[in-house]
Amino acid sequence: METRILVPTDENIRLAASTIQSSDIVAFPTETVYGLGASIFDEQAIQKIYTVKGRPSDNPLISHISSLSQVDLIAEKIPSVFYDLANVFFPGPLTLVVSKKDSVPGIASANLSTIGIRMPNHPVALRLIDAVGSPLVAPSANVSGKPSPTTAEHVLTDLEGKISIILDGGPCSVGIESTVLDLTVKPFVILRPGHITKRQLEEAIKEPILFSTVNNGEGIKAPGMKYRHYAPEASIYIVSSIMEFDQQMKTISMNNTFVLTNIHISPTYEPSQILPLKEETLFAAFRRADKEHIQNIVIFLDEDTKQNMGLLNRIEKARQK
Numbered sequence: 674m675e676t677r678i679l680v681p682t683d684e685n686i687r688l689a690a691s692t693i694q695s696s697d698i699v700a701f702p703t704e705t706v707y708g709l710g711a712s713i714f715d716e717q718a719i720q721k722i723y724t725v726k727g728r729p730s731d732n733p734l735i736s737h738i739s740s741l742s743q744v745d746l747i748a749e750k751i752p753s754v755f756y757d758l759a760n761v762f763f764p765g766p767l768t769l770v771v772s773k774k775d776s777v778p779g780i781a782s783a784n785l786s787t788i789g790i791r792m793p794n795h796p797v798a799l800r801l802i803d804a805v806g807s808p809l810v811a812p813s814a815n816v817s818g819k820p821s822p823t824t825a826e827h828v829l830t831d832l833e834g835k836i837s838i839i840l841d842g843g844p845c846s847v848g849i850e851s852t853v854l855d856l857t858v859k860p861f862v863i864l865r866p867g868h869i870t871k872r873q874l875e876e877a878i879k880e881p882i883l884f885s886t887v888n889n890g891e892g893i894k895a896p897g898m899k900y901r902h903y904a905p906e907a908s909i910y911i912v913s914s915i916m917e918f919d920q921q922m923k924t925i926s927m928n929n930t931f932v933l934t935n936i937h938i939s940p941t942y943e944p945s946q947i948l949p950l951k952e953e954t955l956f957a958a959f960r961r962a963d964k965e966h967i968q969n970i971v972i973f974l975d976e977d978t979k980q981n982m983g984l985l986n987r988i989e990k991a992r993q994k
């Protein structure tokens with residue numbers, strides 16, 4: 674199969690929509706990462722998503738909507754807090770887990786009774802959902818075990834020959850996957866941290882929220898969080914002071930080393946690359962490190978970055994080999 678990267682003209686969006694309507698799947702940009710979409714009511718196409726990604730069948734997909742009027746089509750017993758949060762954060766990098774409607778095929782959310790819903794803040798995603806005329810289920814458009822793609826090129830690297838269309842919306846502005854908040858338990862639980870923070874959510878609803886402890890065997894968790902995630906080939910070293918940094922750099926060769934930092938480091942060091950440490954480019958840096966056979970990635974966690982749970986979570990996962 675030929676895989677084409679298409680600019681998102683009206684014509685190409687119509688082509689992508691008709692591809693989805695004929696039971697196929699299409700990669701499209703969102704503000705977080707690229708998604709691999711199928712119509713939520715099309716079991717056959719949803720099965721293709723699992724096959725193409727090599728995704729475990731017990732890992733549910735997120736439903737992407739373009740208008741709040743679509744919520745009633747896919748969910749039921751929707752608590753008012755859903756709309757309180759939607760009014761503040763939709764469209765945006767937030768997924769809300771609520772009760773699934775029976776008319777939605779089980780495969781859309783791995784036979785759970787719940788469904789994750791988000792409205793992406795990207796014009797191409799919204800236009801595509803509108804053109805299809807129904808919500809799209811979409812996981813990140815990477816092969817399972819690779820970092821989520823933040824450019825059309827990343828999608829091509831992973832899925833060339835396996836899908837026909839990648840809509841190109843340029844680099845994703847957020848760069849890490851959405852915050853996932855479970856509204857079916859009390860207190861509400863963040864299943865996956867992201868760009869929208871616990872504090873922002875708590876401020877919006879004026880009640881405390883918990884972080885889930887991954888795989889603690891109790892309560893509800895995001896099934897996706899239990900799988901081994903992507904780890905770059907390089908060894909990852911975390912430092913959080915100039916002193917630690919200096920010590921670390923003495924133990925590794927400067928060749929084949931990336932340093933990810935927001936703190937200015939001494940010009941005496943000349944690693945292969947010094948890159949900023951930020952959500953937008955973290956996954957791209959990991960992909961690049963692998964491509965260039967980088968052996969060491971030194972990550973400088975300064976005080977501000979330590980507060981960023983979304984970024985820390987992705988770094989932690991990348992360290993687990």
Ligand code: TXA
Pocket residue numbers: 703705706707708709732733734735766768770782785787788789791793811812813814849850851853864865894895896897898
């Ligand atoms: O930003 C994003 O969320 C991106 C873009 C494409 O929208 N999507 C994404 O999808 O990251 P995926 O499939 O790679 O990750 C979905 C996460 C998984 O950890 C999954 O277990 C969790 O959301 N999830 C989805 N539906 C759920 C549900 N009903 N209950 C609990 N967790 C759910």
Ligand code: MG
Pocket residue numbers: 812813821
């Ligand atoms: Mg994913």
